[in-house]
Amino acid sequence: MTLWDDISGSAPAAAKAYRMLEHMIVTLELAPASFVTEGALIERLGLGRTPVREAIQRLAWEGLLDVRPRAGIAIAPLHPGDWLRVLDARRGVEVVLARSAARFVTREAADLFHEAALAMQKAVISGNVLAFIQADKALDEALALAADNPFAARLAAPLQTHSRRFWFRYKADTGLAESAEHHVALIRSILDGDEEGAAKDAKRLMALLRGHAETAATR
Structure with missing residues (x-):
């Protein structure tokens, strides 16, 4: 059973997006100090723009992502x-x-x-x-x-x-x-x-x- 199987099908889409993105950041699947676009994350997660955007905003508030206008989304570095x-x-x-x-x-x-x-x-x-x-x-x-x-x-x-x-x-x-x-x-x-x-x-x-x-x- 994978992480995605563990996430309840009835869970809100934003919660799913958050858990999936958080796991990808923690396990370095999204490499520290790398850049990614919102569109790429939407495609990768297979979820809608709104829940993915909400998850990005929450993770940015937590210091795991840095949303940079016109530059993309930076994954927090690891010092x-x-x-x-x-x-x-x-x-x-x-x-x-x-x-x-x-x-x-x-x-x-x-x-x-x-x-x-x-x-x-x-x-x-x-x-x-x-x-x-x-x-x-x-x-x-x-x-x-x-x-x-x-x-x-x-x-x-x-x-x-x-x-x-x-x-x-x-x-x-x-x-x-x-x-x-x-x-x-x-x-x-x-x-x-x-x-x-x-x-x-x-x-x-x-x-x-x-x-x-x-x-x-x-x-």
Whole structure:
């Protein structure tokens, strides 16, 4: 099953366009610092102009695209040092989300966490980096739902996407098992309703990523 199969047929076209474009940017299918036209994206996604344009605008607001009149659409570059800046901005809100998720997690969110953890573990066993990326995205969405704090979730989402993109570029070849271990520990604390444990696990995950980012910045 592909990413596109996973996107519900009943989902709004703009949401489909956003998920597809976000995935292409994160996995470097749209190369960093390259240019593309709106028309080319419309043809590539097989969706209408309006939903694709809405997705482009949203991704531009998140800093993943730069719309340049008469020049095209620039894909955000990847500067290794920027990963550290992303993580500095992300760390605090991840702790807020983790604490809140442990406090308010519902059965619906718990099911999503279980699915994400299982998908992540399967991706590690098979060495499937793209499946791991999808599982990581699913985990972030479960965290947003469980936390019941849309303000924190909206702040975190673009930072999570930027971080996922850096991780794919600089650590995907060796970091699956270690990353999965930290994510699963966070999920366990949340499902146990352990707010302090969830906060500590979120900090450990951010510290792990920061270590990767520091290594990438020195290359």
